[in-house]
Amino acid sequence: MALIEASPATMGGPTLLGMPVKQVSLITLTFQNSALILLMHYSRMMPPSGDHRYFTSTAIFLTEVIKLAISLTFAIYEVSRSLAPSTPATVIFEQIYNAVFSGDGWKLAIPACLYTLQNTLQYVAVGNLDPVHFQILYQLKILTTAIFTVTMLGRSLSPKRWVALVILTMGVSIVSIPSSGSKETSFMIHDMTDHFFPRSVHELGQVANGMGEVARELTKRTVDGLADVGGSLMKRSATYEGIEEDQNLAPVMNYSIGLSAVIVAALVSGLTGVYFEKVLKDPASAASVWTRNIQLSFYSLFPALFVGIFFKDGEEIAKHGFFDGYNWVVWALILLQAFGGVLASLCINYADNIAKNFATSISIVISFLFSVYFFNVGVSLTFLIGTVLVLASTFLYSGPDRKRGRPPPINIVNYEKTTIDPMNTPRNDDKLAVPNPLENVKGMGLSTSRPSSPCAIIPGSRRLAVSTETNKADHEGWVGEMVARDFID
Known part of the structure; x- marks a missing residue:
């Protein structure tokens, strides 16, 4: 049975194992996105398994390698179906090679570089924000996607959708207000637990005596990172040797850096998504979605390798090793991210880029529930209001238009209609008529x-x-x- 095949006319689209690809890809992407963000945040907060936390540049590079392998596998399967069973493997690979490196494949080099930048910014943002705040703020990509869809694809949005985008912007702004003035501290809330369950005598004395914010921040920096992962390690003096190792064990989240990274990532995500959709749905191109994925993953290897591994982390990787800090969490994260990249391409191909973004919005609720339970994320009134606005704008935007106006009439070019009346056609004008011998x-x-x-x-x-x-x-x-x-x- 074909993995992805054309469905009957009643189904309205291709199927995956008998189910519509559009719905399957959107639902799967929703749960994959929630698991990815939670696992990504945990991987940046947990104690490293080696002498150094894993390098995000190596994780991004391995993600693109796995995406390339997955896309190549499906492309081989797709090409082999159209050929005879006795066709040599060299012929199949030759067809794939010609499809990937001919035509307009070079156009995918631009979104490949932008996707690599987007993945890097995601790691920076999720390492400085809790999962819920990251996902709420990251919904700005819906706004950027809509703007680039109108400008680059020439599509129009209904007034209802523009209202939804305004509500979305308001909701994201409200969510970012509580932490806009925070300093170099984590935004995760432990104030109530600090009052009732102090973790040190020093902290208990500070709370009892009502000391200033500076002293409290020093204590919170000591225990916040360990509280996130359930650790029980206490720092020594701030002047001892090996302080960098302890900072890796208890990383401090910077809200300003996380906010800046997520805003830029949302902008880049909207641009790359719309550009990729434009190339993928070009009617002049006959390349399949798997061929486009191969091109995208192949061109993504170069910025991930040369900019990320060699230029950014080359010295540290040479010192600690390529796979330093890797464990099952990191490998699961890489597999989820590679799988999500393929899912996103399917959603863009069989639905559209805006539908893909709004399908991931429902993962906010899932991430919120897990973050409260596992990461001790507190909830404020402003946060709830902003979250409700974001979710409301999501459903308002993705919902169908109930009262659609009558479509405009088709403009037909006026032309002079020439008619010939066969009853009035003179017989003498017919030069091809056979002479009648009995005309007289x-x-x-x-x-x-x-x-x-x-x-x-x-x-x-x-x-x-x-x-x-x-x-x-x-x-x-x-x-x-x-x-x-x-x-x-």
């Missing part, structure tokens, strides 16, 4: 002279009865008319 004889049938009595055909005899009162001229005219009619018939 036919004129004799137009004579008004008629015999005084009609012709009588006696049954059983061929003799014509002609009136004796007709003269000779009338008789000759009548005979000529009869001969002409018999010839024509």
